[in-house]
Amino acid sequence: MDWQSILPAVWFVVWGVLWGIYFVLDGYDLGIAMWVPLLGASSEKERATMHQVTGPFWDGNEVWLITAGGVTFAAFPLAYAVLFSSLYSPLMILLYCLILRGVCSELRFQWDNITYRMVCDGLIALSSLVAAVLLGVAFSNLFRGLPLEFDAGQNFFMFQGNILNLLHPYCLLGGVLFVLMFLVHGALYLCWRVEGDLKNKAFYMATMTWPVFMLVFLVYVALTFTFAGLYVNYLSVPPLLALPLLCAVLFILSGFELYKKKNVARSLLFSCGGILTLTLTGVIGMYPNVIPSRLSEAGNLTIGTAASSTLTLTIMLVVALICVPLVIYYQIWAHKKMAVTIKADY
Amino acid sequence: MDPIILSRLQFAFATIVHFFFVPLTIGLGFFIAIMETRYVRTGNEKFKQQAQFWGRIFLINFVLGVVTGIALEFQFGTNWALYSKYVGDIFGSLLAIEATLAFFLESTFIGIWAFGWNRVPKKIHLMAIWFVAFASTISALWILLANGFMQHPVGYTIQDSVARLASFTEVLTNPYGWAMYLHTVSGAFLLTGFLVMGVSAWHLFCGRNVEFFSASFRLGSSFAVIFSILIIIIGHSLGQVTAKYQESKFAAMESVWETQTEAPMHLIKIPHFTREEGNLVEAMPIPKFLSFLAGNDFQHKVTGMKDVPPENRPLVWPIFYSFRLMVGLGCIFLVVAVATFFVRGMIASFGWGLWVYILLIPLPYLALQLGWIVTELGRQPWVVFGLMRTADAGSPPVDWYQILLTLLAMIGIYGVISLTGFILMIRSALSNPQKPVEHYV
Numbered sequence: 001m002d003w004q005s006i007l008p009a010v011w012f013v014v015w016g017v018l019w020g021i022y023f024v025l026d027g028y029d030l031g032i033a034m035w036v037p038l039l040g041a042s043s044e045k046e047r048a049t050m051h052q053v054t055g056p057f058w059d060g061n062e063v064w065l066i067t068a069g070g071v072t073f074a075a076f077p078l079a080y081a082v083l084f085s086s087l088y089s090p091l092m093i094l095l096y097c098l099i100l101r102g103v104c105s106e107l108r109f110q111w112d113n114i115t116y117r118m119v120c121d122g123l124i125a126l127s128s129l130v131a132a133v134l135l136g137v138a139f140s141n142l143f144r145g146l147p148l149e150f151d152a153g154q155n156f157f158m159f160q161g162n163i164l165n166l167l168h169p170y171c172l173l174g175g176v177l178f179v180l181m182f183l184v185h186g187a188l189y190l191c192w193r194v195e196g197d198l199k200n201k202a203f204y205m206a207t208m209t210w211p212v213f214m215l216v217f218l219v220y221v222a223l224t225f226t227f228a229g230l231y232v233n234y235l236s237v238p239p240l241l242a243l244p245l246l247c248a249v250l251f252i253l254s255g256f257e258l259y260k261k262k263n264v265a266r267s268l269l270f271s272c273g274g275i276l277t278l279t280l281t282g283v284i285g286m287y288p289n290v291i292p293s294r295l296s297e298a299g300n301l302t303i304g305t306a307a308s309s310t311l312t313l314t315i316m317l318v319v320a321l322i323c324v325p326l327v328i329y330y331q332i333w334a335h336k337k338m339a340v341t342i343k344a345d346y
Numbered sequence: 347m348d349p350i351i352l353s354r355l356q357f358a359f360a361t362i363v364h365f366f367f368v369p370l371t372i373g374l375g376f377f378i379a380i381m382e383t384r385y386v387r388t389g390n391e392k393f394k395q396q397a398q399f400w401g402r403i404f405l406i407n408f409v410l411g412v413v414t415g416i417a418l419e420f421q422f423g424t425n426w427a428l429y430s431k432y433v434g435d436i437f438g439s440l441l442a443i444e445a446t447l448a449f450f451l452e453s454t455f456i457g458i459w460a461f462g463w464n465r466v467p468k469k470i471h472l473m474a475i476w477f478v479a480f481a482s483t484i485s486a487l488w489i490l491l492a493n494g495f496m497q498h499p500v501g502y503t504i505q506d507s508v509a510r511l512a513s514f515t516e517v518l519t520n521p522y523g524w525a526m527y528l529h530t531v532s533g534a535f536l537l538t539g540f541l542v543m544g545v546s547a548w549h550l551f552c553g554r555n556v557e558f559f560s561a562s563f564r565l566g567s568s569f570a571v572i573f574s575i576l577i578i579i580i581g582h583s584l585g586q587v588t589a590k591y592q593e594s595k596f597a598a599m600e601s602v603w604e605t606q607t608e609a610p611m612h613l614i615k616i617p618h619f620t621r622e623e624g625n626l627v628e629a630m631p632i633p634k635f636l637s638f639l640a641g642n643d644f645q646h647k648v649t650g651m652k653d654v655p656p657e658n659r660p661l662v663w664p665i666f667y668s669f670r671l672m673v674g675l676g677c678i679f680l681v682v683a684v685a686t687f688f689v690r691g692m693i694a695s696f697g698w699g700l701w702v703y704i705l706l707i708p709l710p711y712l713a714l715q716l717g718w719i720v721t722e723l724g725r726q727p728w729v730v731f732g733l734m735r736t737a738d739a740g741s742p743p744v745d746w747y748q749i750l751l752t753l754l755a756m757i758g759i760y761g762v763i764s765l766t767g768f769i770l771m772i773r774s775a776l777s778n779p780q781k782p783v784e785h786y787v
Contacts, residue, residue: 102416110402
């Protein structure tokens with residue numbers, strides 16, 4: 001293999017890692033936002049505390065999504081063009097959810113009025129829920145393959161059928177899976193960061209949600225290896241199966257730490273690992289397609305077809321190798337500085 | 347309905363709203379950083395109050411800029427798929443680098459700044475706002491280099507009918523991108539200066555916190571005077587770059603139809619409100635001045651629109667009027683800023699004269715939007731100048747009614763969030779800075 005053919009594969013893995021980091025980080029923001037109306041129903045102080053927990057970080061976390069999107073554009077322009085235009089309506093809804101989530105998270109603090117703040121909190125929770133569902137449905141559709149055919153006349157990979165084709169039960173289950181995964185993840189993170197009554201409530205909610213999540217997770221993985229074509233790669237290179245196994249083990253360990261050891265920090269850490277490996281399991285299964293087609297071989301959009309020039313990929317790799325570790329370093333630093341345990345002063 | 351028209355409307359709407367928040371983010375970040383530096387150096391609490399008062403406006407403005415910015419990255423793919431496919435190799439990589447270099451820095455450190463007054467040491471808090479301020483200018487540089495490629499494509503080869511990167515250095519040293527960058531950032535600082543002066547003038551007029559707002563006003567007036575001068579010098583070089591690389595845009599800006607050397611500039615000119623050639627009125631010429639503007643040389647040849655093939659011409663009149671109005675506003679800013687600079691020490695005693703500054707607040711916003719209208723309408727009918735037409739850049743799988751629905755939804759959502767943000771910003775701007783700021787409680 002020469003540099004020219006290795007590069008797209010490297011970028012494909014980087015692309016997967018970026019998405020994985022995004023789900024790990026924004027997962028807790030989305031999860032906590034969904035918990036706010038449930039856990040903080042009776043107390044503005046508790047709702048404010050929950051938003052203070054994610055307040056300094058949601059924006060930095062969301063940039064991983066922007067970067068994942070930017071890398072799709074830069075490294076696989078054709079895939080970016082096909083994916084974003086094929087999934088036009090769901091992506092626009094996702095966009096509006098992200099906009100509402102962001103604006104309301106920041107503006108809720110700017111006016112000390114109980115009704116205003118409850119409207120903001122409601123919008124944040126709703127937009128986070130819809131965003132989680134959409135991300136789950138979208139990625140499940142990628143795993144399953146989109147209804148794509150190459151259209152020689154347009155010289156473009158055209159989406160066949162309509163938006164309802166995206167709502168296969170397997171994909172809907174993916175939406176449920178993401179919601180549950182972020183709910184557990186968010187509850188764990190919240191529990192780790194606060195004290196007192198809120199901590200107890202978050203802990204209770206984490207223990208109540210985890211079994212449901214685990215059930216859906218196992219069903220989803222089983223379905224992924226039947227409905228989606230992801231198993232092909234794993235059967236042809238069996239050692240790769242270590243990845244989905246590791247994913248399952250991490251999620252189980254997360255539960256073990258939660259129930260047996262009552263160690264929330266470690267449970268959260270395993271949850272992070274689980275989300276990252278789950279994303280990578282899907283991405284590795286898709287290789288060498290950035291967007292698999294479930295209609296025909298010719299409809300598959302491979303990394304080779306979609307990749308940018310070797311020069312662009314090389315330059316971006318240099319930038320990424322310097323900047324991404326730096327970003328991870330200062331985000332961890334910022335987290336250490338800012339993620340103090342928030343005492344409930346009431 | 348034509349999906350291209352709808353996509354253009356949607357992109358224009360999203361960008362215009364986005365750009366209402368961008369310039370203040372760039373300028374006010376530095377303003378706050380300077381105030382907080384004074385606080386850390388002197389330990390004087392009144393500078394901390396300055397940083398906190400302007401900081402509240404900054405944060406509201408910042409978040410609206412961030413979220414409306416995400417829309418743009420999505421839209422290249424959703425609405426302009428063929429464009430994305432065509433330029434992704436170059437344009438996409440500039441966006442990805444922008445995210446990695448600037449967005450992470452900005453978003454991580456804004457969190458520290460907003461929530462960190464009591465959580466991190468003073469110097470780290472100060473560092474955070476400087477990082478945010480510089481990150482916003484880094485961000486501007488990369489996005490404007492990307493836009494520069496659309497205006498004046500360089501460093502590419504066409505391969506398999508898409509543009510491929512040939513020279514990264516050429517893309518990074520694109521004179522068009524740099525001229526736009528300096529012009530835009532100057533505009534951002536100018537706008538900030540006038541906004542700070544206007545808000546301060548209101549408080550001074552009411553006679554509240556006179557010492558505090560006189561101090562804000564002084565720094566605001568320094569921003570205004572420096573950048574109202576710089577923006578004209580840089581604007582002049584941007585005009586020359588335009589005359590050199592985008593003859594059709596330059597011709598539209600001045601509504602010039604005949605190619606000529608020693609071209610005069612007409613102070614009064616009325617173009618047709620159609621695509622008809624020529625002007626309705628041309629009067630009060632300044633001899634040879636347009637040639638000078640185009641090339642720093644009174645003999646410089648200015649290409650007229652009649653020498654641009656009709657299918658490559660932009661619609662002249664909106665570009666012409668936007669440009670005229672922008673330049674006129676720029677002259678007003680220069681006069682006001684320079685005059686103010688000499689009397690800024692006694693501004694508190696201006697009485698009703700302070701209303702000049704209050705009423706001027708919206709005008710830099712208008713001028714900056716007009717500048718972008720000139721830039722982007724003047725680029726038409728091309729999406730990448732000379733290479734790809736806007737009409738060929740859309741998304742084949744997307745139907746017109748999908749775009750119409752998302753456009754209406756966008757107008758609704760942007761309307762609500764902008765209005766809320768606007769009210770909250772005015773509320774912050776009119777609040778009393780002496781009150782302890784209940785930041786994020």
